[in-house]
Amino acid sequence: GAVVSQHPSWVICKSGTSVKIECRSLDFQATTMFWYRQFPKQSLMLMATSNEGSKATYEQGVEKDKFLINHASLTLSTLTVTSAHPEDSSFYICSASQGPTTDTQYFGPGTRLTVL
Amino acid sequence: DQQVKQNSPSLSVQEGRISILNCDYTNSMFDYFLWYKKYPAEGPTFLISISSIKDKNEDGRFTVFLNKSAKHLSLHIVPSQPGDSAVYFCAASAGGGYGGSQGNLIFGKGTKLSVKP
Numbered sequence: 071g072a073v074v075s076q077h078p079s080w081v082i083c084k085s086g087t088s089v090k091i092e093c094r095s096l097d098f099q100a101t102t103m104f105w106y107r108q109f110p111k112q113s114l115m116l117m118a119t120s121n122e123g124s125k126a127t128y129e130q131g132v133e134k135d136k137f138l139i140n141h142a143s144l145t146l147s148t149l150t151v152t153s154a155h156p157e158d159s160s161f162y163i164c165s166a167s168q169g170p171t172t173d174t175q176y177f178g179p180g181t182r183l184t185v186l
Numbered sequence: 187d188q189q190v191k192q193n194s195p196s197l198s199v200q201e202g203r204i205s206i207l208n209c210d211y212t213n214s215m216f217d218y219f220l221w222y223k224k225y226p227a228e229g230p231t232f233l234i235s236i237s238s239i240k241d242k243n244e245d246g247r248f249t250v251f252l253n254k255s256a257k258h259l260s261l262h263i264v265p266s267q268p269g270d271s272a273v274y275f276c277a278a279s280a281g282g283g284y285g286g287s288q289g290n291l292i293f294g295k296g297t298k299l300s301v302k303p
Contacts, residue, residue: 072295106229108291114222116229163291175224177275177293 073097074166076178083154084186091149091181093164099144100166104175105137108161120147154185189213190278192294199301205263207297209276212257216278220291221250221261224273233274234261266301273298 073096083089093103105117118134120126120141128134138150147166151158161182165175191210199205209219217238222230236243236250236259243250249262263270276294 104229114230114232114291161291163293165293175273176295179292 072168072176074100074164074176074178076162076164076181078181079179080182080184082184082186085155086153088150088152089154089183091151091162091164091183093147093149093166093178095145095166095176098166098168098176100147100168101144102167103141103147104165104167105139105147105149106163106165108163108180114163117149151183154183156185159183159185188294189216190276190292190294192274192276192297194297195295196298196300199266199299201268201301201303202265205261205266205270205299205301207261207263207274207276207299209259209261209294210257211259211278213278213280213292214257215280216292218279219250219252219259220277220279221248222275222277222293224275224296230275263299266299268301268303271299271301 075094075096077092081089101122103120106114107117108114116129117132118126118128118139120139122141122144126139136152141147161180163177163180165177167175189212220235221233223233224230234245234248234250236252241252247263252259273296275296277291279291
């Protein structure tokens with residue numbers, strides 16, 4: 071149980087285009103979803119926290135107009151990288167939490183974005 | 187199918203004693219393993235890692251052991267302190283730990299450690 075999927079698993083796009091990444095909780099309802107970006111040497115940066123039906127809360131330094139997050143249902147959150155540039159190339163991971171606390175997070179398998 | 191498994195969702199330990207968190211994996215291509223620590227309302231922070239060419243890595247109170255034949259790793263915290271109370275995630279990578287296109291991380295579901303004073 072508690073499976074989180076991401077789609078696509080990898081994507082290559084041209085600079086200036088937009089890319090949408092989906093995060094789905096397959097067998098539970100995720101009231102809260104998180105988006106992370108992986109940096110070299112395995113560090114993870116929390117980008118934003120989204121609660122179903124409300125606007126995402128972005129961490130300091132994350133451009134909300136560039137990284138659009140939508141949590142339209144209890145099983146789906148999307149991250150859209152708008153006007154992607156090569157520096158946006160990274161590994162994006164989502165995680166989902168079932169209840170009001172965020173102690174337990176179930177991670178998705180990640181999406182590898184490469185911007186040419 | 188889960189490639190990284192943490193079968194104990196929670197663990198309670200007395201302050202000063204040893205905490206042992208376990209992690210199993212199924213993918214034999216994994217060659218780099220990491221432990222992350224997560225406090226409430228924060229993202230996971232990197233704690234310690236180990237390459238598959240080693241069977242032990244130590245950093246202060248934290249030691250990670252790797253048993254490749256059993257596809258098992260464990261994190262030992264000695265002595266445990268109340269500030270160690272957090273959720274610990276095990277993660278694995280098939281990219282040698284360098285990030286980039288080979289460094290995709292696969293996470294376990296975490297173990298919540300509670301260290302009682």
